[in-house]
Amino acid sequence: MTELQTLPHQSSPISSRKADHIDLCATGDVGFRAKTTLFEGVELVHDALPELVVDDIDMSVELLGKKLRVPLVIAAMTGGTERARGINRELARIAEERGYGFGLGSQRAILKGEPRETYMVRDVAPTTLVLGNIGGVQAKSLETAKVLELVEAVGADALCVHLNPAQETVQPGGDRDFVGVVGALERLVAELPVPVVAKETGCGIGPRTAKKLAKAGVRHVDVSGAGGTSWVAVETARAAGQERSLGVTLREWGVPTAASVLITREARPRFKSIIATGGVASGIDVAKALALGAHAAGIARPVLQALHSGGRDGALAFLDQVESELRAVMLLVGARDVRALRRVPTLL
Amino acid sequence: MTELQTLPHQSSPISSRKADHIDLCATGDVGFRAKTTLFEGVELVHDALPELVVDDIDMSVELLGKKLRVPLVIAAMTGGTERARGINRELARIAEERGYGFGLGSQRAILKGEPRETYMVRDVAPTTLVLGNIGGVQAKSLETAKVLELVEAVGADALCVHLNPAQETVQPGGDRDFVGVVGALERLVAELPVPVVAKETGCGIGPRTAKKLAKAGVRHVDVSGAGGTSWVAVETARAAGQERSLGVTLREWGVPTAASVLITREARPRFKSIIATGGVASGIDVAKALALGAHAAGIARPVLQALHSGGRDGALAFLDQVESELRAVMLLVGARDVRALRRVPTLL
Amino acid sequence: MTELQTLPHQSSPISSRKADHIDLCATGDVGFRAKTTLFEGVELVHDALPELVVDDIDMSVELLGKKLRVPLVIAAMTGGTERARGINRELARIAEERGYGFGLGSQRAILKGEPRETYMVRDVAPTTLVLGNIGGVQAKSLETAKVLELVEAVGADALCVHLNPAQETVQPGGDRDFVGVVGALERLVAELPVPVVAKETGCGIGPRTAKKLAKAGVRHVDVSGAGGTSWVAVETARAAGQERSLGVTLREWGVPTAASVLITREARPRFKSIIATGGVASGIDVAKALALGAHAAGIARPVLQALHSGGRDGALAFLDQVESELRAVMLLVGARDVRALRRVPTLL
Amino acid sequence: MTELQTLPHQSSPISSRKADHIDLCATGDVGFRAKTTLFEGVELVHDALPELVVDDIDMSVELLGKKLRVPLVIAAMTGGTERARGINRELARIAEERGYGFGLGSQRAILKGEPRETYMVRDVAPTTLVLGNIGGVQAKSLETAKVLELVEAVGADALCVHLNPAQETVQPGGDRDFVGVVGALERLVAELPVPVVAKETGCGIGPRTAKKLAKAGVRHVDVSGAGGTSWVAVETARAAGQERSLGVTLREWGVPTAASVLITREARPRFKSIIATGGVASGIDVAKALALGAHAAGIARPVLQALHSGGRDGALAFLDQVESELRAVMLLVGARDVRALRRVPTLL
Ligand SMILES: Cc1cc2nc3c(=O)[nH]c(=O)nc-3n(C[C@H](O)[C@H](O)[C@H](O)COP(=O)(O)O)c2cc1C
């Protein structure tokens, strides 16, 4: 029996928002409806003469200084509650076994006094690429030393600073002062000893944002684009009155993930890492993201759903499927490794 | 209890056409069906780093010499009957409270001897931008002094001259002599002490019309394009025989509102004001209209519907929603004020 | 009571194919299904300032040497049977009253010994533009003198030579030798004293055909394009076995009417007359055809259907509707006459 | 009674995979669903003046050194079992009577000791273009002499080397070592006395593959593109567990047949023969394939289905229909022979 299954469902008031998020994302109708990632409009071209042995295909990449066996990150989801602890540890253990990257959820809860143990995964994931996480709106009022403490508390290899203005706008009591986030990014990039990843949460990174990030010295992005989980939809389900109505209107807001990869690929100076998260649902999507210019893909909600409905085995089965799809597609486009995959022609 | 609710439904023969219009627009199926505003094809690009405080967002604009708190005009609807009086006063009061512009319905009724009191809103809207209204086909046979009298009778800040050949064509007994309308506009622009707005009523302003207007010296337009209320549909519901059949065929006639904004934006000399009316249904549409080049947006039927079904509170709730959507979108594209919004890139 | 209604339904063996055609076209499912005229993709642009009086709008054109009050031809349909006689006379009388052109059906029946009286319309249509009609595959084996006899027998102002290879291919016992049709056209153009119109019957005229026609000296075409009546469908309903199966496959074969107008407009030397027949269903279609470059539009089956279901009054009501739509559209694009309409910009 | 009907359905273990294939292809749901051949997007342009006699139309082509009466190949399907023997002989006899090419199924079974008699068709098809067949993954480990033996065993005029990496990837126990296939092709082209055709099996030939083939000296291709039979779907129906899931994801993988014809047409040096197989369902498709640049078309599953459901007569009726459609289309585009058809303009 896994840790996950044995954990009681905690619902103290302070953690109820987090619990809502987990529940809504595990079973709710919180995806984009009309808007897609645009991956379905990208076509990889079959090569009938791959000249490869399937077992020789090398899916590994280097990301943020660590080697991944597969160009996949389990994207930031949770922390701060006992249930979150179970999820984090289960998924981090899988990441360690499989050689994926692993993103912790927002560490803001630690600042608010929640037990930091719920983010502790280093014992089960000693060699994994672990990404810390803090909101841009929080980061701007935290001294770098304080942020570093958060990073060190969990032994993170890098820090994701998440940008989520659409979510905050709809969220009851959300933060609505976004002044100084660029400055905070610039400062953290300059002062932190670990790499900083600017990460959206489902609305993507457009050309203006990419430019501001590049100018602020940010070298790593997680585009977290539109087409998968809509955080506006998640917060709308929790909102009432005018915030709820506003959420209904803004549900489809954002830059599709595939578009955001193309946009960030054009930024100068070039980003060192582009992680394509947001609606990635199969190994074909991963392959398309990489062929479009990403260095790795991230998946959040589909992993949570697989874990929720099938436990550890369910999550493993889902991730096995993604891997086998990616491997098959690499074979069928004649790409022995990710370097080659990233040079494969795409039809838009 | 508001004035609106206390007013009896008047139905003397002379005012029955006006009453029909109100009823049909409040509850009937009189919108375009296949044709849209094309706003759905315009995409505003998310900026994950807005660097703004939501409360600092300034939606104000100057329009026709007055400052609006929000770039919104409650577009021309009614007058001439007691019921119209109630509607005008209720909406004008809201415009005053909220800082919107307010358009009176066609003042032709005054010329026909109907009580001008039904257009009187200055006591409840002393500082509001109030727009008078007369048809182009009427204007051509009125001396400027007479037109000025109409303007002064209601204390209007500007005069909308509405152009509605499609409606007239389908309307039983409609005017079908459009010769001299351009000359009348030219004369009124030259001789009236207030600005003249050339305003369609749901079929939009195309390139040829824009050129004629610019040449006639008209500096302000309300495009009132296709995609919202179809005045052909309204008159069709009231027509019989061949006029009705003709109305059925012409229901979708007109230039979509978004296209009309793009078209009028290209006119030279540039129009000083472009008001985007016609199918504007949300604050996102308002934002798109402004990003495409409009200076303000107008809404007619949706306001009437909200007022009809929910009274003053219903109208306020609808307008609050539009405002909060506009504010959210300005935040999410990183536009602190309307000037910035009008420079935001759009994807068509 | 009209002639039409008093005529008995004749069904002698020799005329049964003609009778089938009339029945199938009057009530059967013989239109194109997926393919359209493409008129729906043509947009005429509204002009809010037409500067016209509706009653001053002049719809007249000169076509093939005669003046039409409206740029409309009732296209070739029938002849050879008593029932055909009734239809021809009824429609020719309407054409005379309304100032339309009128096309007789194929006069081949006369050559086969059927009574030529069934084509006689000059007594009821003394001033009308009457078009004779013969198949290209027949024409090639007829001496010019014989063809002239056919023209003179009915007092035609011009002769349509119809081209219908798709129909012949599916028609049980159809002609399948198309060699010499171009030569026959060239000879008839040179030797006949009346103009020759090369006319398709529902599959349109493409670029190669237009070139051959222009080279053969043909100066007048009726494009009779795809999107309205499918003659393949008509013959398929009458066919069996492999011809039927072939008909099912070829049902949608042909160049859409709007495309065919654009194609024939580009031919050099320019055609003097381009008649746009094939799926024209409203005055808006007529207007679009003219704005695209046609000189007149033709309607066949819809007129037959209106006559069939509503008698003379039904046909008149349908044609009134077409006229009033055309007049309204000319007004709304600001075109005082057909010359102006043919210069109106179109959006494709 | 035909051989086919008298043959008992054999189901010894060794031949069960072949039997599954036949059954699945004869009656199963194994076609592409969303992806099409793209032939529906190709438009051949009607010529109303074909100047042809239908009986003079010459559909013959020379392919791989033999003359076909019609540019059609019954594409590779089966062999190795008694049932396969019946199918092969029935179809080869039809090919002989009708002047089509005929492709044998993979001869791998012979290598595995199955009776080579099941591939013997020369007695019933003495003059027919017969194509031998072997997989690229098999060919690479066979000496040329051994391959030649296979060719000679069946009296083949040419050898198809089929490329099917997508199928192998999903097939339980499929070959997944594709290294050396290009080298094998190069060697066979150089050393075999008969022409070598590189043939996909339903995923098409893309630009990279075409380049590798041209470079390896291959002069003949059968594109066997996407849009008809999906071999991934066939194998998915036979697979379980992860192979099955992978098959579901990859079902729509491949280059559409029409696109693949356009792609291979651009290869330099030019291929001498391009056979367009994959989803060809009518004579119109055949005509489009040739107009796009193919030299002949191939049909596999539809022929099998017609044979399965209607026996020899069913297959003949289907092929008659294809021929009559092709002939009709050649007439209607004014193409007297295939040379002319291949120069007919197409609209994409
Ligand atoms: C339950 C849940 C919680 C999340 N919490 C965070 C978070 O704390 N920080 C963050 O950067 N992103 C968070 N995200 C966003 C994801 O990292 C990801 O950007 C987004 O969900 C889009 O990916 P998807 O479509 O694969 O879900 C969360 C997502 C989910 C589903």
Ligand SMILES: Cc1cc2nc3c(=O)[nH]c(=O)nc-3n(C[C@H](O)[C@H](O)[C@H](O)COP(=O)(O)O)c2cc1C
């Ligand atoms: C009930 C009603 C009455 C209207 N009366 C007038 C009028 O008198 N003068 C005028 O210029 N426009 C009039 N309009 C047109 C509107 O001002 C506006 O141009 C048009 O309805 C398109 O906007 P909408 O889609 O928001 O309704 C009227 C509209 C409505 C719904």
Ligand SMILES: Cc1cc2nc3c(=O)[nH]c(=O)nc-3n(C[C@H](O)[C@H](O)[C@H](O)COP(=O)(O)O)c2cc1C
């Ligand atoms: C009942 C019927 C009979 C027709 N007979 C002829 C004919 O004899 N000669 C000819 O040139 N076209 C003939 N046509 C074709 C029409 O003139 C016209 O080209 C075609 O029907 C497309 O127009 P529509 O879509 O308006 O029907 C016939 C059409 C109909 C409906």
Ligand SMILES: Cc1cc2nc3c(=O)[nH]c(=O)nc-3n(C[C@H](O)[C@H](O)[C@H](O)COP(=O)(O)O)c2cc1C
């Ligand atoms: C039952 C069946 C068996 C097949 N076996 C072979 C084969 O052994 N070798 C080969 O090259 N292709 C084989 N194919 C593939 C066909 O030759 C063809 O490339 C493919 O089915 C696409 O054509 P279609 O859409 O007309 O079926 C087979 C197809 C079918 C339907």
